[in-house]
Amino acid sequence: MSAHWTAADLPDQSGRTVIVTGATSGLGLVTARELARVGARVVLAVRDPAKGERVAAVMPGHTEVRRLDLADLASVRAFAAEWAEPLDVLINNAGIMRVPQGRTRDGFELQIGTNHLGPFALTNLLLPHITSRVVTVSSQLHRRGRLDLDDLNWEHRRYNSLQAYCDSKLANLLFTLELQRRLTAAGRSVRAVAAHPGIATTNLTSHIHTVGGRLGRAFKHLFNDAEHGALPTLYAATQDVPGGCYIGPDGPGHLRGYPAIGTPSKRAQDADLAQRLWDHSDRLTQPAHQDYR
Numbered sequence: 001m002s003a004h005w006t007a008a009d010l011p012d013q014s015g016r017t018v019i020v021t022g023a024t025s026g027l028g029l030v031t032a033r034e035l036a037r038v039g040a041r042v043v044l045a046v047r048d049p050a051k052g053e054r055v056a057a058v059m060p061g062h063t064e065v066r067r068l069d070l071a072d073l074a075s076v077r078a079f080a081a082e083w084a085e086p087l088d089v090l091i092n093n094a095g096i097m098r099v100p101q102g103r104t105r106d107g108f109e110l111q112i113g114t115n116h117l118g119p120f121a122l123t124n125l126l127l128p129h130i131t132s133r134v135v136t137v138s139s140q141l142h143r144r145g146r147l148d149l150d151d152l153n154w155e156h157r158r159y160n161s162l163q164a165y166c167d168s169k170l171a172n173l174l175f176t177l178e179l180q181r182r183l184t185a186a187g188r189s190v191r192a193v194a195a196h197p198g199i200a201t202t203n204l205t206s207h208i209h210t211v212g213g214r215l216g217r218a219f220k221h222l223f224n225d226a227e228h229g230a231l232p233t234l235y236a237a238t239q240d241v242p243g244g245c246y247i248g249p250d251g252p253g254h255l256r257g258y259p260a261i262g263t264p265s266k267r268a269q270d271a272d273l274a275q276r277l278w279d280h281s282d283r284l285t286q287p288a289h290q291d292y293r
Contacts, residue, residue, distance in 0.1 A: 004258050005231070005235060005239075005258055005259050006231060006258070007034045007227070007230075007231065007234060010034060010035075010037075010038045010234060010238055011038070011238055012038055012039050013035055013038045013039045013040035013238065014038075014039035014040075015039075016039075016040045016041070016088040016089065016132075017040065017041045017042075017043070017085070017086065017087055017088050017089075018032075018035050018040045018041070018042050018043070018087075018088060018089040018090075018091060018237065019042075019043045019045050019087060019089070019090050019091065019126075020032040020035070020042060020043070020044060020045065020091045020093055021045045021046075021068060021070065021091065021092055021093050021094035021119070021122070022045075022046065022093045022094025022095065023042075023044035023045065023046055023052065023055070023093070024044065024046050024048065024051045024052050024055045025055075026226050026229075027093055027137065027197055027226055027229050027230045027233060028044075028091075028093040028094065029055060029226070030226050030227055030229075030230035031091060031093060031230045031233050031234060031237075032044055032055075032059065032063070033059045033060070034230065034234055035234070035237070035238075036059050036060055036061035036062065036063050037059075037060045037061055038061075039061060040061070040062075040088075041061075041062040041063075041064070042059075042061070042062070042063050042064070043063075043064045043065075043066055044056055044063060044064065044065045044066070045066055045067075045068035045079065045094075046065060046066075046067065046068060046094075047067070047068065047069045049065050049066070049067045052065035053065050066079060066082070067079070068094075068122075069105075069118075070094055070113075070114050070115075070118025070119060070122065071104040071105060071108075071110065071113055071114045071118060072104065072105040072106070072118075073104075073105070073106050073117075073118070073121055073285060074105070076118055076121045076122050076125065077121075077125065079122070080122060080125035080126055081125075083126060083129060084129075085129065086129055086131050087126060087129045087130050087131065088130075088131050088132045088133075089130075089132050089133055089134075089135065089237050090122075090123060090126055090130055090133075090134045090135070091135045091137070091233060091237055092119040092122070092123065092134065092135065092136040092137060092172075093135075093137045093233065094114070094118075094119075095114065095115045095137065095168075096110065096111060096114050096115065097111075097165050098161040098162055098165050099111065099161060100161065101154070101159040101161070103153075104117075104118075107153070108152075108153055108284070109152070109153040109154045109159075109164060111161070111164045111165050111167075111168045112152055112153065112164065112167060112168045112171065114168075115165075115168035115169065115171070115172065116168050116171035116172060116175065116281070117281055117284060117285055119136060119172075119175075120175055120281045120285060121285040123136075123175075123179065124285075127190070130190050131190065132190060132191070133190060133191040133192065133193055133236075133237065133243075134176075134179065134190065134191070134192045134193070135193050135194070135195055135233060135236045135237045136172050136173075136175065136176050136192070136193075136194050136195075137172070137194075137195055137196065137197070137233055138169045138170075138172040138173050138176075138194050138195070138196050138246070138264075139165075139166075139169040139172075139196050139197075140196055140198065140199075140248070140254055140255075141162075141165065141166045141169050142166060142169040142170040142172070142173050142196075142264065142265060142268055143166075143264075143265045143268075144162075144163070144166040145166040145167045145168075145169060145170025145171070145265075145267065145268075146163065146166075146167065146170075147167045147170050147171060147174070147267075147273070147277065148167075149273075149276055149277060149280050152280065152284075170265075170267060170268055171277060171281075172194060173194050173246065173264050173265075173268035174268060174270070174273060174274040174277045174278075175274070175277065175278070175281075176192045176193065176194040176244065176246075177192075177244055177268070177269065177271065177274045178271075178274040178275055178277070178278045179192040179278075180192040180243040180244035181244075181271070181274075181275075182278075183243065184243070190243075191241075191242070191243035191244075192243055192244060193236040193237075193241055193243065193244070193245055193246075193247065194236070194245070194246045194247070194264070195232040195233045195235070195236040195246070195247040195248065196232060196246070196247075196248040196254075196262075197228075197229030197230065197232060197233070197248070197249070198229060198232075198248060198249040198251070198253075198254055198255040198256045198257070199255050199256070228249075228256060228257075231249075231258065231259050232247040232248050232249065232259045233247075234259075235247050235259035236259075239259075241261065245261050246261065246262050246263065246264045246268075247259050247260070247261060247262065248260070248262045250262075
């Protein structure tokens with residue numbers, strides 16, 4: 001593995017089809033643009049198709065825009081129902097961070113619903129078509145995750161937006177672990193891989209500086225920009241990495257740097273918790289998903 005792998009090292013992706021969720025800004029935009037640049041047919045799965053069309057218009061290569069709102073299972077079902085062809089790679093990139101307490105259209109806490117349950121349902125519905133891999137974007141903040149399966153939707157606890165975000169990012173890794181286990185058990189060659197950008201200065205994290213105020217701004221130089229923050233996702237989507245792995249920056253604290261295989265938290269490697277989260281997510285999203293085999 002090169003210590004300095006960049007988007008310039010992307011292999012030719014001609015003939016491959018990739019879906020990137022949340023591709024109108026930040027990491028998703030860079031990911032979609034770079035994959036299209038090297039020949040992939042890239043489908044931008046976005047909440048705002050008009051904005052998606054404006055973004056796609058200035059991208060190189062072959063792009064398409066389709067509507068997808070991960071906070072609405074009806075939208076997830078509609079998107080998946082319209083897909084009837086082989087899909088090489090699904091990149092679960094879209095997400096929200098530290099938003100005020102709210103609910104998805106289906107009544108889920110907004111962050112766990114958008115960041116985990118929506119992608120969970122989407123992945124399961126599309127898996128019969130996926131031929132290569134599923135990449136799910138998590139965060140190093142998963143290490144602060146304390147997932148409470150008895151109160152996933154924050155109905156009995158005082159809401160904490162940061163904790164809810166950390167929990168959703170832990171769920172992303174547990175989902176990847178259990179998905180890989182199930183794919184292996186089913187004899188499928190499809191790989192489930194997780195990635196994280198370190199700390200990337202995108203619209204998603206623009207408010208992070210309000211958390212630490214001047215301290216956050218003072219250390220901004222330690223963070224990745226979107227161009228570098230997208231590298232772990234691009235690496236996970238195109239390189240020969242093992243299923244179930246976790247790709248992120250290789251620099252100090254894994255905040256910035258070049259893609260490398262890292263180690264998630266012990267909690268994120270808890271196979272029993274991963275299976276219980278899967279079963280619970282399955283119950284919550286039915287009938288959104290079908291048998292992934």
